[in-house]
Amino acid sequence: MSEVMTGQSFADLTLPAAVLKQLEKMNFTTPTPIQIQAIPALMAGANVLGEAQTGTGKTAAFGLPGLSLVDAKLRATQMLVVAPTRELAMQVAEAVAEFGQQIRGLEVATVYGGSAFGPQIKALRGGAQVVVGTPGRLLDLLKKGVLNLSALRLAVLDEADEMLNMGFIEDIETIMAAVPNTSQRALFSATMPPAIRKLAKTFLVNEAGEQPLNIQIAAQEKAKATIRQRAWQVRGLSKMQALTRLLETLEYQRVLIFVRTRSDTMEVTEQLQASGFKASPLSGDLNQAQREQTVSQLRSGRIEILVATDVVARGLDVPEITHVVNYDLPGDTESYVHRIGRTGRAGRSGEAILFYRAKERHLLRHYERLTNGTIEYFEVPNAQELSLHRQTKLQEQIMHTVAQGKLDEMTAIVEKMQADTELTALQIATALLAQHNQQRPLLVAEDPAPRKFAERAERADRNPRERRDRNERPERGPRDRRDANIEFDTYRIQVGRDHGARPQDIVGAIANEGEIDSRYIGQIQLFEGHSLVELPKGLPTAVVRILQRARVRQQQMAIELAPGEIITRSKPPRGDRPRGERPPFKGAPRARGARTERGGERGSEQRRSRRPQ
Template sequence: MSEFRSEQSFADMALPSAVLNQLEALQFTQPTPIQQQAIPALLAGANVLGEAQTGTGKTAAFGLPALAQVDANLKATQVLVVTPTRELAIQVAEAIDSFAKQQRGVSVTTVYGGSAFGPQIKALRSGTTVVVGTPGRLIDLLNKGVLKLDALRMAVLDEADEMLNMGFIEDIETLLRSVPEQAQRALFSATMPTAIRKLAKTYLTDPVNIRIEPVEKAKRNITQRAWQVQGMTKMTALARVLEITTYQRALIFVRTRQDTMDVAEQLQRKGFKAAPLSGDLNQSQREQTVSQLRSGHIEILVATDVVARGLDVPEITHVINYDLPGDTESYVHRIGRTGRAGREGEAILFYRPRERHLLKHYERATNGVIEAMTMPAAQQLNEHRQDLLLQRIQQTLATDVSDVQGLLQSWLEKHELSAEQIAMALLQQENTRQPMFMAEEKVIRAPKIERQGQSKKGREERRRAGPRRGADVDFDTYKIQVGKTHGARPSDIVGAIANEASLDSRYIGQIQLFDSHSLVELPKGMPKDVMHVLTKARVRQQPMAIEVTDAKVARPPRKEHRGGGAPERKRSSRSASGNGSKRGAARRFS
């Protein structure tokens, strides 16, 4: 693969005057590094393999030279851009359309699944110049004989690594095999896994290899902070962060589609302007949601990695990783949603002890530092609410209050009330609506094991026996809608409860598995918000739907020593996988 280096302005490039005039109107003056290298290479007729992160200007890097090669008099598809998601397809199409405003006869059409075929087929049959779409819908249109590539001059794969992650590799190969041999090809990706390099080697002849290193300056305006989940549930912590933090728009990343709805619903109940964004929404709903985020009708978006790919809303000031991503590339993409257009941004991570090692990987990937953060305590939250209320009162008193002043004077004269009593009553109403004197909820934790002064033999016995369960804990029995038929194991249930409830696993009692449900012992007096979280928690992709029950967990049978004497209780250790805790003392069986 050949290398290419260039230091030019847009005016120095062989772009059509109509394109240059439009760039000037859009106030595009200095090309980004990927544009400086890719545009001249594509204008020279070369194939391009570009590796650059999201937000580096890849759309213009292929869109501008593509527009330079189209024939406006030819009513046929001449440029094809393939993207992994509908959101990115719409964004790319809008960008190319804006670049082509002064090119008469050039039209751009977006095609994607989840939308009616009719308008898309009509646009293609009318001879649209540029087609931007997702793999599945493009193949459908090819098979219908509606999308014709005979006159194609350039084919572009954008975010190729994401298409690989989403399982589109076979669809991509099908599309590339349909591209005429004489057409130019360009492949852009944030990373270059082996499968993408193999794809490029197969379908790109002698491509110009362009790699843009992550620029430290691009991450310097994003502050990264991390909180270790402890002392409260993640939902409680999230609500506190959002209440204390001054944000313009916030993007919260979760793991699954169901999580987007659960987290958004809980935030809405707490008074936040939140909405989910997931693949469960149809296209019009997703477009409306993003539009509402831009306009401010929605201030918080709860999304998964896939649907947020390509989301470009400059007003996003905070990205919160409610669930951590599985790889560093996804993390870089996530935090790249903030700090856009030179603005300051902040990325916040919630991590569990077993996930601590991921922070070092994230720091290396971003060439940055992730600072430890503490969660606002109840007293800090109280003071914040009190200060805000006082500010509102002061602001109100600075306005015209003559209308209510007469009413107050009338009450003071006609009723046995003082101004102080009326003020206290109104403050109490406000305190009922949003408590200003909260205390920290008691977190159930196992007592520390005192090891000082223990003999070596004693320590060995303690390790063999495992951590002891709190002797003063009373248990209730709960029923969860997960059982053997779902592939559940006791360790799965322990892990889910310990993680979601921040509950020390030594305070999870007996577990008994049945075919379609299970019974589990938990301490009495579990907080309501914790139980709500557990209701939504999943084991083996199945909602636990936990509820208290009068049923009792059966005890495992005891075995007698061969020589008689005291019975021996059969012990079974459970895996620490999924809960980050030590071996449990309580017995689990199925």
């Protein structure tokens, strides 16, 4: 929930008594700006178009009035929420279920891909009144005739811009077309790109031709002015070396570290724990009870560092977080705002630290514009500075111990050692210091010099001519979301056109199950019985195993590395060209049938606009 004070209470919004009773039990008393506007509008029967960032209380803005529309005695789907990812679907479902705890007979079902159909079908046929799901699985259930929307009273699209980025726009259009004309509709999004506005214009106008209530909650950029933003360019040291040095030298209370995948949360956490830090992962592998326990331990101080992915950390509200570290940069600028908003809570100051590579420098300018702030460039402590820090820290600890007194027994031991060994007090102290040095060196080895190619890459980032000389493409525009700094491997999956698969289906499965941002999913090429997809080099084994079990169109992906296969980017010799292949560049001749698509970049409307006429 947002901390914005409004002067109103939930009791002023004419919510049902059972809902108000539960809100009081949850200590929710003050609604946020979007809740003040959206709740009365939805309860009055209007459609709503809400533009607000994550963390402003959007779930309650549609969840609370949605529950007021539900008849718990009617065993049928009455409220439908479409979310872009499995994690967000689960998060929304858990929130709505908690809001409705005092409503006897209320059932909330969560449906998403990559999980067995059986339990989900059972929940729907059992008459769950609230259904929260991802686009692909909802569409499958609609086609099977299991999801019946005839009694639907409210349909909600949550995080619509994220669904657009993941290529789900066609699925959303199909789902919304199945919503009865008598149902209320609501669409919430952090941004409003043209495709989302077109969707809103198509589906949010009611039977009487009335336009939806357009609610715009301005980004709280001024509040983020208390957040200091600093950036370090990755060179010389590895990210992990830099991270441990920062954590050792920073004065922090709690730290939230953002990484790319759930596998990364485990790897980074294990290395931090090995270095003596109190760290824990927060990923989709944890159930709700485990997540709540982890957050509770963070608040209490048993854990000081949390390593998380974007999706799981959305909505995390721990005022004690003083630092956010972007170990991996996010896939889009909006996610950056969500990330750094986890610090500087409740009027406190905070600090956001970024690790970036030379080719990612342009992203920092976008971050500055979006946050209306300035990013400072800095260097992590070098070996000499780290050595001095450790020596100073040890000296302070020794002085503190001496100041506390009660050292008579230790003094007697030292005196006995002197008498028994004829060693001086200085020699004994030096030997003890040497033992301490073996555990954590007080004299750190000199840092390696930055590699020459890294220095050249930095120069090329500033010099377009040198970049062209190195046969590199210039900075990619907004139509190409793939990270230019990522190297890819080609993988083969056992799902193709014969199974009804589309590029957005593959992107959705990989993004949801592997927690891989669509920015890091490269080219996708569809064949009849299989497909090829580009994923980042060095994909962790744990992620590959998860993706092997993931399903697209009810078909197991069975993903495997395909080093001998190459995704076509230009017209190959006729004999080598897959039948019906669509060239991936504008203006090239296109054979009939198949297509090669960029993963997770654009919606169906944009793909159609690129097709040769």
